[in-house]
Amino acid sequence: MKRKKRxxxxxxxxxxxxxxxxxxxxxxxxxxxxxxxxxxxxxxxxSLLSGKISVAVIKQVSDTAYFFVxxxxxxxxxxxxxxxxxxxxxLDIALCKESWNKPNRSGVIDNQxxxxxxxxxxxxFGIRVxxxxxxxxxxxxVWIGDEPKKIxxxxxxxxxxxxxxx
Amino acid sequence: xxxxxxxxxxxxxKLAAFSQGAAIARARAVxxxxxxxDVSSDAHDIVVASTEIIRDIVKGNDIARSLSLEECVPDFxxxxxxxxxxxxxxxxxxxxxxxxxxxKINFYRRQLARLxxxxxxxxxxxxxxxxxxxxxxxIHAMSGMRxxxxxxxxxxxxxxxxxxxxxxxxxxxGGLQESLRELDTCMYIAGENNWYIKSGFIYYxxxxxxxxxxx
Numbered sequence: 001m002k003r004k005k006r007x008x009x010x011x012x013x014x015x016x017x018x019x020x021x022x023x024x025x026x027x028x029x030x031x032x033x034x035x036x037x038x039x040x041x042x043x044x045x046x047s048l049l050s051g052k053i054s055v056a057v058i059k060q061v062s063d064t065a066y067f068f069v070x071x072x073x074x075x076x077x078x079x080x081x082x083x084x085x086x087x088x089x090x091l092d093i094a095l096c097k098e099s100w101n102k103p104n105r106s107g108v109i110d111n112q113x114x115x116x117x118x119x120x121x122x123x124x125f126g127i128r129v130x131x132x133x134x135x136x137x138x139x140x141x142v143w144i145g146d147e148p149k150k151i152x153x154x155x156x157x158x159x160x161x162x163x164x165x166x
Numbered sequence: 167x168x169x170x171x172x173x174x175x176x177x178x179x180k181l182a183a184f185s186q187g188a189a190i191a192r193a194r195a196v197x198x199x200x201x202x203x204d205v206s207s208d209a210h211d212i213v214v215a216s217t218e219i220i221r222d223i224v225k226g227n228d229i230a231r232s233l234s235l236e237e238c239v240p241d242f243x244x245x246x247x248x249x250x251x252x253x254x255x256x257x258x259x260x261x262x263x264x265x266x267x268x269x270k271i272n273f274y275r276r277q278l279a280r281l282x283x284x285x286x287x288x289x290x291x292x293x294x295x296x297x298x299x300x301x302x303x304x305i306h307a308m309s310g311m312r313x314x315x316x317x318x319x320x321x322x323x324x325x326x327x328x329x330x331x332x333x334x335x336x337x338x339x340g341g342l343q344e345s346l347r348e349l350d351t352c353m354y355i356a357g358e359n360n361w362y363i364k365s366g367f368i369y370y371x372x373x374x375x376x377x378x379x380x381x
Binding site: 035037038043048049053054056058059060061062073074077078079081095097099104105114116118119125141143145 | 216220276
């Protein structure tokens with residue numbers, strides 16, 4: 001068990017080795033200064049919801065805001081929801097992995113309609129929010145589930161009962 | 167005259183720094199993090215609502231795609247089980263032996279798959295970052311100089327990552343071999359002698375090649 005715990009930390013250590021440079025979509029533009037959405041422990045021990053969460057109310061002061069989230073693992077689920085806190089407000093939201101200019105997923109938050117995405121990814125990812133109206137206000141919720149103790153995988157081998165001869 | 171020229175240059179540099187700082191300040195957003203244990207907060211409803219959204223999604227669907235199509239995702243959908251034609255005849259110790267060894271083998275399969283995906287994703291990211299930086303750095307001399315230092319750091323970290331991968335690979339393959347030996351013992355209990363020599367080593371060598379670092 002100790003060995004398994006040690007090995008389980010290795011994934012985290014591998015990320016730390018490259019953590020500094022892969023914490024966000026890569027860019028050399030000094031005007032893009034993504035802000036980190038810090039994750040905190042959430043519902044530890046709960047069979048469904050145990051993981052980490054970031055719940056943030058955001059008042060945007062520019063037309064485009066950039067955020068990033070760290071600490072996701074390829075076996076962990078990530079759920080992101082974004083919704084308006086002001087009426088008649090339309091926001092373009094994009095999720096970016098490699099580059100801010102090439103969003104991997106995107107959507108629109110429009111009045112009562114919330115934007116929700118569910119995915120898996122290793123390490124970190126970026127969130128870009130664009131508003132055409134000044135001073136938008138919205139909330140972002142990011143949840144990263146704990147790694148499941150059992151992952152659905154076929155056994156490499158199986159033992160089957162002998163066929164009994166009549 | 168020289169003093170005036172120096173002061174002019176100093177003023178221009180300071181103005182440039184100020185406008186850059188102002189641009190960066192303008193680009194930021196004001197974030198108010200809601201502490202989830204804080205039930206007295208006005209934003210408690212947000213926390214409750216978000217919990218319900220997450221619960222509904224997690225209950226309804228546990229299969230999620232990767233964020234990026236270029237991202238490596240471990241694939242365990244292929245059924246690799248083979249007909250071994252051994253039976254425990256409901257012997258509890260035999261069943262336990264198999265369950266334990268299968269569990270260990272699956273653990274190392276999972277870790278090897280994770281290791282490879284982390285490495286592949288990092289390699290893809292590094293290649294894209296180097297290509298992007300090489301293309302963009304030529305636009306301005308100052309960017310070029312800064313990029314060279316960043317490039318050295320990226321390559322240095324990548325080399326470290328390669329070393330870490332190799333060490334973890336050796337450790338995981340050792341664990342996998344140990345687990346296969348344990349399975350060999352279970353096979354012996356079930357009446358199948360020398361299973362590892364006949365079949366197990368083929369699987370080990372397959373995994374050895376599959377997860378060896380490609381570069």
